[in-house]
Amino acid sequence: MRPKTPPEYVEAYVNASVVKANLPGYKLLILGIMAGAFVAIGAASASAASHGIPNVGIAKSLAGIVFPIGMMMIVFVGGELFTGDTMMIMGVFHKRFSYAKYFKTLACVYLSNMIGALIVAVFVVYSGQLKYSSGALGAYTIKVAVDKINGEFVSLFFSGILCNVLVCVAVLMSMAAKDAAGKVFGFLFPIFAFVIGGYEHCVANMYFIPAGFLASLNPDYYEKAMELYGLTSEQIGGINFSSMLFNNLLPVTLGNMVAGMFLISLPLYILHKDVIFRDPTHREYLKTEKQNAAQGQEKHKV
Secondary structure (H helix, E strand, O other): OOOOOHHHHHHHHHHHHHHHHOOOHHHHHHHHHHHHHHHHHHHHHHHHHHOOOOOHHHHHHHHHHHOOHHHHHHHHHOOOOHHHHHHHHHHHHOOOOOHHHHHHHHHHHHHHHHHHHHHHHHHHHHHOHHHHHHHHHHHHHHHHHHHHHOOOHHHHHHHHHHHHHHHHHHHHHHHHOOOHHHHHHHHHHHHHHHHHHOOOOHHHHHHHHHHHHHHHOOHHHHHHHHHHHOOOHHHHHOOOHHHHHHHHHHHHHHHHHHHHHHHHHHHHHHHHOOOOOOOHHHHHHHHHHHHHHHHHHHHHHO
């Protein structure tokens, strides 16, 4: 079974975007919460798997294998993820819906992703998982949050761009596949690359930073973080909603949006705008492909 060609999966994405842009608010809310929760579960699992490994390359490689479980759940169970949905602007470029609907959808998905990630952060912290390695996982969770709120604005912005280039490519590659195994391999390796690269994903950070804040409320994790990573009380005390929003999510979200809107969507629109929905040759090609596939199935039965 051949994969979809770029014009085909771009067309499929645009059609899916039209559906998303016209979904009732409550459905977007539910789908967004699901996606935020799934990404958070992947992030929590990646931290649990890699927190005790001193070699950075090995630790990130292991995290890169585990983290994509979140994307896997979104693809097969359902969910709307802000980073991938930035590509919905292709539907605006093709005049299928308005900028107003585009940004309204993104805002709803962003907020609901945050709700889902926060719910999982609370569940993980109070489930006792952070007691792993005598509290070292709790300390690691605090360290990750401290690192994320203390990054430089420009670095976080460009890291967000690199992240979402890979995430958007992963979404499109999974759409190119026509079976479950192909979809898994389609998104696995780009997500693997973004985790190894340490790039910044706004929805994942909606888990990492609140989880670090909640972990810091536990005296055992607090002291362990100071012992293992040399963190100060001032650094740990800096983890709060304001620092999450302005020190991290603002630059990372902007970077994620630039990647999805302009580095992926715009080139694909320019490349395929004369083919998708317009070129009768493309329509005839798709018709022929479907006929050939049907004939092949009939021959196989015989």
